[in-house]
Amino acid sequence: MELSGGEIVIQSLKDEGVEYVFGYPGGCVLHIYDAIFKQDDVKHILVRHEQGATHAADGYARSSGKPGVVLVTSGPGATNAVTGIATAYMDSIPMVIITGQVPRPVIGTDAFQEVDTVGITRPCVKHNFLVNDVADIAETMKKAFYLATSGRPGPVVVDIPKDITDPSIKVPYQYPAEVSLRSYKPTVSGNIGQTRKAVKLIQAAKRPVIYSGGGVVLGEASKELTQLCHVLNFPITQTLMGLGAFPATDQQSIGMLGMHGTYEANMAMHDSDLIIAIGARFDDRVTGKIAEFCPHAKIIHIDVDPASISKTITVDVPIVGQVKPILLDMLAQLESSRETFNRARIGDWWDQIEQWRSMDCLAYDKDTDTIKPQFVIEQLYKVTNGEAFVTSDVGQHQMFAAQYYPFDKPRRWINSGGLGTMGFGLPAAMGVKFANPGADVACVTGEGSIQMCLQELSTMLQYDTPVKIINLNNGYLGMVRQWQEFTYKSRYSHSYMEALPDFKKLAEAYGHVGMQITKKEDVEPALREAFAMKDRTVFLDFITDTKENVYPMIESGKAHNDMVMAPSSKFKKVCL
Amino acid sequence: MSSQHIISVLLENEAGALSRVSGLFSARAYNIESLTVAPTQDPTLSRLTLVTVGSERTIDQIKKQLNKLIDVVKIIDLSESFSLERELALLKVKKNDAIVQKIDELSADALARIADETDDYLIIELSGEKIWLDDFLSSLEGDVIEVVRTGVIGLSRGERSLTL
Secondary structure, three states: OEEEEHHHHHHHHOOOOOOOEEEEEHHHHHHHHHHHOOOOOOEEEEOHHHHHHHHHHHHHHHHHOOOEEEEEOOOOHHHHHHHHHHHHHHHOOOOEEEEEEEEEHHHOOOOOOOOOOHHHHHHHHHHHOOOOOOOHHHHHHHHHHHHOOOOOOOEEOOOOEHHHHHHOEEOOOOHHHHHHEEEEOOOOOHHHHHHHHHHHHHHHHHOOOEEEEEHHHHHHOOHHHHHHHHOOOOOOOEOOOOOOOOOOOOOOOOEEEOOOHHHHHHOOOOOOOOEEOOOOOOOOHHHHHHHHOOOOEEEEEEEEOOHOOOOOOOOOEEOOHHHHHHHHHHHHHHHHOOOOOOOOHHHHHHHHHHHOOOOOOOOOOOOOOOOOHHHHHHHHHOOOOOOOEEEEOOHHHHHHHHHHOOOOOOOOOOOOOOOOOOOHHHHHHHHHHHHHOOOEEEEEOOOHHHHOOEEEEEHHHHHHOEEEEEEOOOOHHHHHHHHHHOOOOOOOOOOOOOOOOOOOHHHOOOOOEEEOOOOOHHHHHHHHHHHHHHOOOOOEEEEEOOOOOOEOOOOOEEEEEOOEEOOOOOOOOOOO | OOOEEEEEEEEEEOHHHHHHHHHHHOOOOOOOOOOEEEEEOOOOEEEEEEEEEEEEHHHHHHHHHHHHOEEEEEEEEEEOOOEEEEEEEEEEEEEOOOHHHHHHHHHOOOEEEEEEOOOOOOEEEEEEHHHHHHHHHHHHHHEEEEEOOOOOOEEOOOOOOOOO
8 A cells, every 4th residue: 555644643543542633734745645545444633722632632541541643843732732631641641742844854844833843842752653664653653652651651753754644745655553762671570589578568558558559550550559458457548640540439448649649648658667669750740759758658569660769758668560450469469478457457547547547638618608629519419320421620720620520431521730830721621521521520720720722612513512611710820829828928929810701691691501509509400400401511600718728738848747627527627 | 979970872873862961961050061962883873972970869860860861771880880881082282392202112012193283293193091081181281272072982891781
C-alpha cells in the first residue's frame, strides 16, 4: 500500500485502534486534515481551543485507560497545547500529540507560525520526535504510542513538517506490529528478593499503613490492591490521584492523606511503624515537612519509575516494577507464609485509628442559611448513587469533591493533581463522555476555573456530550482567598471577581440548560432535575457560602500531626 | 556532603539528544561543571562525559533521571571505580623565558608542549587530570591571555567498560 505522509498519520492512528482525535486545523496540518476528510474510521472532534483538545484527550485517557490523541497545527496550535501536555505529564497520562511543523526547508527561518515545538515541549513530555522523512512517520507513530503507554506512562509529541505530509509524495506503508528501543526497557516484574524483604516487614509491623496512589489506577491494579488490603486487614490511605483504586466506603479506608487529608489518615501516617507506598510518589502536598515525615516508620516503596525511589524521602525497601505483578507476588508469598492477618493482630492500632476517626474531621457547619459547598458535593453523591465520573478543576471545589464524594471505583475521579491546571475540568468531562457515553459525568468547578476553558461548551453541543456542570460559585478564587486568610491576615489581594457572567444565560446562549440555585433546599431537587435530563448538558450555578474553607489543612511546610481543623469541629483550633 | 562525580553517558547520536541532557540539568537545578560530547566508534552512538557535584542523594537522582531519558542508552559513574581521567587545555601567553623553561620541564612527561609560536605569543597545549590543570593555570596567574578547556573525559581502567 502506497500512502502520502498525511494519509500515513491517519492510517497509523487507525491501525493503533484510535477512536477519537481531539484537534484543531491550521496551515501546517492541512494535508493531514484532508486525509481525515477521506475516511470514517478515526473520528475527529473539533474543539474550540487547543488547550481544550489536550484536556479532552486527557479525560478520555484517564477514564478509559487508552491513550488520548491530539492533533494541532504548528506555532500557536502547539503552544496552546503545552498546558495540557504538561498536565498529562505531571500525572503520567498516556497521550500522543501530533503537531504540524513548518516545511523542512524553512525550519529555523522564523517562518509564519513556526516555533521550536520539540524544544518547547521537551521538559514536559516523556519523549518527543521531529520526523524528518515521510518514510519514518509510521515507525515514529508506533514508537510514540509504545512510549506513551508503557512503563511510567506519559505524553509523547510527534512534530511533523508540512512538506512530508504532501499528498503527491507517496511511499510504501506498513504499520510495525511492534517496536523496540535499545535505550528503553521498562521494568515489569519486581525483584523477588525485595518483595521477600517487604513481606518480612509486613509480618513484623505493629502500626502499618498502606499509602497508595495514582500508579495503582494507571497500572490497573485496583483489584490486587483491594485483595492485599483485605488479606492484611491494614488501614489504607489514598492520595488525590489514587482515589477510587480502593473503595472509599470500605471500613479499612481512612480517607485521603496530605494537605487536605483526613485527621485519621495523617495521624496514622505520623504514628505508623510501616508505610507501604504503592504507586505513589511522595509529593510535597502529601509529605508536608520532609524532616518530620513518618518519623517512626520503615518504608516499602513500589513504583515503576526508579527515579521516584528515594527522590525526596529515603525508603528502606524499594521495589521497582509494575504494581500489579508485584502485588501478585506479594499476595502469593503472604499466602504461602500461612500467617493470618486478622484485625485483632493489630487491634490496638485499629482502636487508635477509630478514636481519631471518631473526631469526624470532615464535619462542617450545617446549621446555616447559605449553601455550603460540601453539602452540594454530598447531594451530588446521593443523586448519582456514587456512580458518576467526576472531573474537577483546581481549587477549593477540587478538595471538597475529593473529600465528600467517596469513590469506590478507579478512573471515576479525574483531576489535575500534579500540575493543578485550572480549566481542566470541562474539556476533561467532555473527553470522559466520549469514552463512557452512557455514564453520568459531572464537572465540579468554580466560577474562576470554569471561565478558563468555557469555550468548550460549544464543542459539547456540536458532539452531543451531555455533562452536568456543578459550579460552586462563591465569587472568590476560594483556595487563594483561604491562603490569604491564613497567611496574609485576610488581605484578599485580587482573589475576588467583581464582575461575573450570568452563568444560566451563558449556558443557554451555548444551547445548553442553565440553572441558578441560591437556596439550600433547592440543591437536591435541582441536581435530580439536571441528572434526569440525560441528553442535555446542564450548567448548575450554585451560589455558595463565600467564606467557607477547606479543612483539615496542613499548612505549607508543617508536619502531618500539625493540622488546622474546622472551627466548628470537636477539635480545639490547632490539633497536635 | 557534596562530592564530584564524572559520569559517562552513551547517547543516541540524534538531533536534540544533547539538549535533553543539558535541559535536564537546568530544569532540576543540578550542577554541571563540564560537559563534553562526540561520536564513538559506533556512529549511531555519542559518548558524553559530564562532571557534576552534589550530595549522594542528588548524584543518585542525576543518574536515575539520566537513565530515564529515552535517548540515553547506558551510563557509568567513573568515580565509582578506578578510572583514567584527562582534560586538554590550550592557553595563550605572552612569550617569556620563565614560561618557556617551565614548559620544557613538563614536556618530558608529555604534560605540556608549545603548540604554536609567533614572535611574541605562545599557545601551550596541556593535558592531564583536571586538578593538575587547575594548579598549573593558577601558577601562571596574570600571564594567561586566553584559555580554552575541553572538559574532563575518562575511561574505567581494566575490564570495566561502558559498551552496549
